[in-house]
Amino acid sequence: MDSILEVNNISKLYRLGEIGTGTLGNDLKRWFQKTILQQQDPYLKIGKENNRNIMEEGDVFYSLNDISFSIRQGESLGIIGRNGAGKSTLLKILSRITSPTTGSLKIKGRVTSLLEVGTGFHPDLTGRENIFLNGAILGMRKKEIARKLDSIIDFSGIGSFIDTPVRRYSSGMYVRLAFSVAAHLESEILILDEVLSVGDFEFQKKCTDKMNELKNAEGKTIILVSHNIDAIRTFCKKSLFLENGRLKMFDETNLVADAYMRVHHEGFEYKTNLVEIKFQSKSFDIINFGIRNGECPPFDKPISRDKSIRFEFNYIKKTVAENNFVVFKYKDIEGNYICTMDSYNQLLIDKQGEGRVVMKTHPFFFNTGKYRVDLFIHGIFEDGVRPIFEQRDILNFEVVASTMLFSENLGVDEGYLHPVTNWRIEENNQV
Amino acid sequence: MSISKFLEKKDWDIVVDANASFFSLKFKELTHYKDLLYLLVRRDFVFIYKQTILGPIWLFLQPLLTTLVFLFIFGRVAGMSTGDVPKPLFYLTGIIAWSFFSESLTKTANVFTINAPIFGKVYFPRIIVPISNIIGSFIRLVIQLVLLFLVMIYFNQTAGFKFEFSIGLFFLPFLFLLLGIFGLGIGLLFSALTTKYRDLSHLLLFGVQLLMFASPVIFPLSATPKPLIKIMSYNPLSAIFESIRFYLLGTGEVVGLNLLYAIVFCIVSLVLGILVFNKAEKSFIDTI
Numbered sequence: 001m002d003s004i005l006e007v008n009n010i011s012k013l014y015r016l017g018e019i020g021t022g023t024l025g026n027d028l029k030r031w032f033q034k035t036i037l038q039q040q041d042p043y044l045k046i047g048k049e050n051n052r053n054i055m056e057e058g059d060v061f062y063s064l065n066d067i068s069f070s071i072r073q074g075e076s077l078g079i080i081g082r083n084g085a086g087k088s089t090l091l092k093i094l095s096r097i098t099s100p101t102t103g104s105l106k107i108k109g110r111v112t113s114l115l116e117v118g119t120g121f122h123p124d125l126t127g128r129e130n131i132f133l134n135g136a137i138l139g140m141r142k143k144e145i146a147r148k149l150d151s152i153i154d155f156s157g158i159g160s161f162i163d164t165p166v167r168r169y170s171s172g173m174y175v176r177l178a179f180s181v182a183a184h185l186e187s188e189i190l191i192l193d194e195v196l197s198v199g200d201f202e203f204q205k206k207c208t209d210k211m212n213e214l215k216n217a218e219g220k221t222i223i224l225v226s227h228n229i230d231a232i233r234t235f236c237k238k239s240l241f242l243e244n245g246r247l248k249m250f251d252e253t254n255l256v257a258d259a260y261m262r263v264h265h266e267g268f269e270y271k272t273n274l275v276e277i278k279f280q281s282k283s284f285d286i287i288n289f290g291i292r293n294g295e296c297p298p299f300d301k302p303i304s305r306d307k308s309i310r311f312e313f314n315y316i317k318k319t320v321a322e323n324n325f326v327v328f329k330y331k332d333i334e335g336n337y338i339c340t341m342d343s344y345n346q347l348l349i350d351k352q353g354e355g356r357v358v359m360k361t362h363p364f365f366f367n368t369g370k371y372r373v374d375l376f377i378h379g380i381f382e383d384g385v386r387p388i389f390e391q392r393d394i395l396n397f398e399v400v401a402s403t404m405l406f407s408e409n410l411g412v413d414e415g416y417l418h419p420v421t422n423w424r425i426e427e428n429n430q431v
Numbered sequence: 432m433s434i435s436k437f438l439e440k441k442d443w444d445i446v447v448d449a450n451a452s453f454f455s456l457k458f459k460e461l462t463h464y465k466d467l468l469y470l471l472v473r474r475d476f477v478f479i480y481k482q483t484i485l486g487p488i489w490l491f492l493q494p495l496l497t498t499l500v501f502l503f504i505f506g507r508v509a510g511m512s513t514g515d516v517p518k519p520l521f522y523l524t525g526i527i528a529w530s531f532f533s534e535s536l537t538k539t540a541n542v543f544t545i546n547a548p549i550f551g552k553v554y555f556p557r558i559i560v561p562i563s564n565i566i567g568s569f570i571r572l573v574i575q576l577v578l579l580f581l582v583m584i585y586f587n588q589t590a591g592f593k594f595e596f597s598i599g600l601f602f603l604p605f606l607f608l609l610l611g612i613f614g615l616g617i618g619l620l621f622s623a624l625t626t627k628y629r630d631l632s633h634l635l636l637f638g639v640q641l642l643m644f645a646s647p648v649i650f651p652l653s654a655t656p657k658p659l660i661k662i663m664s665y666n667p668l669s670a671i672f673e674s675i676r677f678y679l680l681g682t683g684e685v686v687g688l689n690l691l692y693a694i695v696f697c698i699v700s701l702v703l704g705i706l707v708f709n710k711a712e713k714s715f716i717d718t719i
Contacts, residue, residue: 006443014717092716096554099447099713107445111554119552124478133474136467137553 002108003070004221005094005189010103012064012089012245063089064100065245071238073108073188076215076222078236078253080229080260085242087225088193091115094223095191109188112138116193118178123167127158127177130166134181148184155206156180176203183210190214191223211235233257234401258301261398270301271396284324284377284389289313291397305368306402311359311395315377317352324349324388326357327376330416332369338416342378349377364418366399371416373397464559471563476570490571491578494530498522505649512654516682517586523579525648528675531572531607532614532668533639538564539618540635543626543715550716557712558705561622565615572607579679599678606675613667613697619704623711627718647672651683667693 064086071077081087092098093105095113120137121130131152135145145152153162156177158169166174182190192211214220215235226232232239232253239256241249249256273290291303292310303309311328326349327342341359349355373396377389483489501522505511513521539561543550546560587594625632643649645659646668655663663669670689677683 093447096445096447097551098716105445105447106443109444111445113553116552120549122474122478125474129474133470136464136470137549137555139463139555140466141463142466142469 002072004073004075004108006070006106007094008068008104008106010064010067010090010093010100010105011062012086012093012098013060013101014063015060062245064093064242067103067242067247069240069247069250071221071223073221074215074219075238076224076236078232078239078256079223079225079242080232080239080256081242086245087242089245090242091191091193091223091225107189110139110186111189111191112182112185112187113191114138114182114193115191117175117182121166121174121178124165126165127156127162127169128153130177131181134178135185138182138185139187140185144186152180152184155183155210157203172203179203179207183207183214187220189221189223193225208235229257229260229400231401261302270398271394272303274394279389279391279394281389283317283319283321283379285316285318286375286377286389286391287314287316289375289394291395302398302400304402305366305399306363308363309361309366309397309399311373312356313375314354314356315349316354317349320352322379322381322388324377324379326359327378327387328359329374329376331372331374332416333372335372338371344378348380362420365420367414367416367418368399368401369416370396370398460556461558464555467555468559468563468566471560472566472570475563475567487574490574494523494526494575494578497526497530501526501649511650513649514651514653514682516676516680517589520582520586520680521651521676521682522649523582524676524679525672527572527575527579528607528610528672529643529646529648531568531575532610533643534568534571535565535611535614536618536621536639537632537636538568539615540621540625541632542618542622543711544629544632547716558708561615561619561708565611569607569611583679593681595681597678602678603675606671606678609694609697610668610671610675612701613671613693616697616700616702616704619708620700622704623707623715626711626715642666642668647683651676653683667696669693 067086067090079087079090089098091113092115093100095111095115097113097115118130118134120134122133125133128149131149132142132145136142153159156173156179158173158177161169161173166177169177211222212235215222222235224232224236236253238251239249239253240247241256241260249259273292275288275290277287277289279286279289290312292312317324325343325347327340329340330338332338343357343359347357349357372393374390374392375394376387376391378385379388485492498519502518505522506513506518538545542557542561542564546557550557583594621631621635625635645662646666647655647663650656652663652669652673670686670693673683674685674690677685
């Protein structure tokens with residue numbers, strides 16, 4: 001199939017330093033050299049990288065440097081990168097807010113960009129009037145808007161407030177109305193910048209459902225920029241990884257996201273499977289510690305939140321003097337302890353020799369994030385309990401949003417854990 | 432258009448090329464956005480006076496109050512002649528036409544700065560906004576002209592003024608159009624510069640005020656102070672203002688050659704303005 005969007009060797013150059021006063025002279029000089037003498041821009045430094053640490057004032061730098069890629073119809077694209085990697089610049093070029101310094105861009109069909117929710121909303125206009133104005137700004141014809149008006153109002157859930165000036169709206173209503181307009185645009189390519197992170201949970205779900213519908217049922221192409229890698233992972237087939245204005249990687253999202261995670265969190269490496277690695281102590285040896293997932297073979301990648309996680313290890317108990325139990329201590333990426341799990345009430349190791357310990361969490365126990373594990377084996381002695389084996393940071397692993405449910409991580413994943421608890425409604429017979 | 436349908440087409444709908452020609456204008460695109468134009472005009476017009484106590488009455492009060500001030504300063508204190516026409520009528524005509532022109536110019540010149548929040552977030556042909564401004568100014572002009580006609584009726588048959596219906600009245604829309612085109616053209620030329628050099632918009636405000644005294648607004652061309660005569664003859668506004676007054680009030684003169692000069696001047700400024708604007712809209716957001 002043909003490409004719907006083609007980007008060829010796009011670069012974007014910015015000049016640092018003061019804009020306006022003081023540069024008129026330079027501007028004239030540049031203009032004279034470029035236009036009259038037909039020479040190269042004297043202020044242009046070719047091949048300079050967009051590295052904000054080594055920049056001098058008054059310099060020029062590439063916010064984007066020689067970017068080329070193309071996407072096909074219905075193929076959603078995620079754009080990943082740190083702050084300042086050039087994501088926003090690329091979005092601005094794709095949505096034609098600014099133009100590239102060099103290179104070209106070709107698009108089939110209409111493009112709508114939603115870099116901000118409710119662009120052009122006028123506080124004094126009513127919701128209905130703003131639907132028309134906002135829709136027109138986003139490129140819709142009046143007739144189109146009129147045809148979809150009911151659907152837009154319905155989707156926004158604004159109801160009878162639709163004829164109230166939007167300055168009286170709550171911020172939630174405002175956002176809901178704005179997204180509703182955008183969701184009903186008849187464009188083939190939709191560009192979204194972090195707009196998913198607005199509104200309440202219920203509306204978020206509606207938005208993501210709508211986006212899935214646009215993507216799957218209507219075959220629209222969605223370009224999404226987000227710091228939320230999980231959102232990109234679940235939503236975009238392909239991704240583009242920008243670093244210092246250069247295209248570092250353009251591939252299937254899972255590969256790109258993994259690469260980004262490896263680079264982005266320096267020092268964090270997945271350590272989920274320690275095959276044939278033996279930790280020894282005087283009375284206890286641990287071997288083959290790892291996380292196994294029920295269906296999959298040992299793996300070295302993020303774990304989906306909806307899976308239960310199986311921690312396993314083989315041990316050799318060398319003494320019979322005391323009973324032992326296992327303690328796992330979980331820390332976040334910065335080393336703060338989150339929780340401790342021990343086997344004291346359920347599993348005591350009392351026999352000498354080899355064995356295998358398996359511990360399983362229930363699905364959704366960990367929220368998305370990166371975790372580190374300390375392993376302890378405690379001995380129950382006559383004078384008390386004390387550790388006889390300890391290995392800190394024995395494992396690192398990451399939990400990511402479920403690939404099945406795009407919106408499941410929105411709003412209900414504050415904190416680290418999501419333990420199963422008992423809930424019920426009790427009839428209250430007392431008055 | 433369905434997705435499958437447009438995929439059959441081989442050619443691209445949107446092409447952005449860094450090396451595109453200076454003269455590549457997208458007129459076809461404009462027709463797609465004509466509804467936006469309508470909505471912007473409506474927004475500006477309906478809601479500009481919504482937060483004020485007197486509302487649309489300001490449309491009348493503004494020129495009337497300014498006329499009173501002019502009557503006092505230029506008429507009484509400075510004792511400047513306005514020819515045969517009653518002074519209030521002369522000033523009011525000049526003020527209404529001048530405010531139309533200066534509004535067109537300054538609004539257009541600052542279009543990037545004022546609309547940066549929208550321009551920075553969504554693409555549509557930027558020229559839509561200055562055009563909507565001009566249309567808005569035109570509507571205000573028409574309303575104020577109604578006021579002028581009322582005042583003309585009041586002064587009819589008094590003190591040297593007699594309203595005569597002539598075929599020349601039909602030239603008025605054309606003359607005001609010319610005025611609007613001139614304001615738009617110069618404004619577009621400056622719009623590119625005000626994004627880079629902010630102080631230009633202050634300078635421009637001052638310049639427009641000066642220009643009023645270098646144009647026959649508060650005095651007829653025939654009563655121009657000596658040192659200004661040379662400037663007046665180069666100023667395309669001279670011919671336009673004289674003609675407007677000639678057809679409205681029956682004073683002044685219309686010189687065909689001067690008017691032709693003004694027409695050429697206006698059209699050249701508009702064409703240049705559009706080209707400069709077209710160039711500036713591509714990357715102004717980087718400097719603003």
